Amino acid sequence: MGDIKNQRYDVVKLKDPKVKEEFRLTLRNRLSILEDEAALTIEGFNRVMKETGEEVLGFRNSKKTEWISEETWSRIEERRQIKKNCKTTNP
Template structure:
């Protein structure tokens, strides 16, 4: 006969949805997409201006404006793929799409003569893609270097450190959790705001010390014999 102690443990529920996904705002660098996005926003805000809702509170206004921007960006820009390289410009992505189309033509074409013609075009387009990608990455690194140089000149070493980690591919920085006095994590923004208020009240409104420091100047210290003449 075998006896054992069984310990039950709750299974972690994975949250479903689009958490952590970022909008592909890099597409706004393309003039055509930028104009399309601005036009979509104008149409949506024009429809909101014609609505019959009068004098909503400030929170309702903010939620409406935020949802309008998010919906327009989701429709026009879409979400960014994690595999995308952020330094690639829209022009390079267009060349990549053209290369994909040529690759599909090679695979779907049964004529050997047409395949050779498309293969030559594919090789030329592949060289253009690689050259454009190299130029984009070089420009991206130069931009980050200039930004880091300016931050170092202003004494913002935190920005320099972040850019250095970004160039090295170490982008796993996470903000430290905010805890209450008992050591429990605060998950909501309202709880975190209340904790910050408590923290600064305790730090800035601390009582004066019972025995303040009152150092007395020393009387027996003479002048130091320091040679201040120019070097010879």
């Protein structure tokens, strides 16, 4: 549990029945321990949810989409070469 911002749990994994059941059992066990300690507070509940989510589900990998295509990069490089050639021929 760190101070990582914008980390989302990989809830898509819950579509898998095995992962869903593992998450449910782990959460149930942790909450029952919390009830036994008579410390079932909102902070305790949130902590249990976070720990279970991190342990069973993990975090989503963020996808970085390229917003400039390879074709655009090649045209940028082509333009740079043309400008460079113009500067060397016309001082």
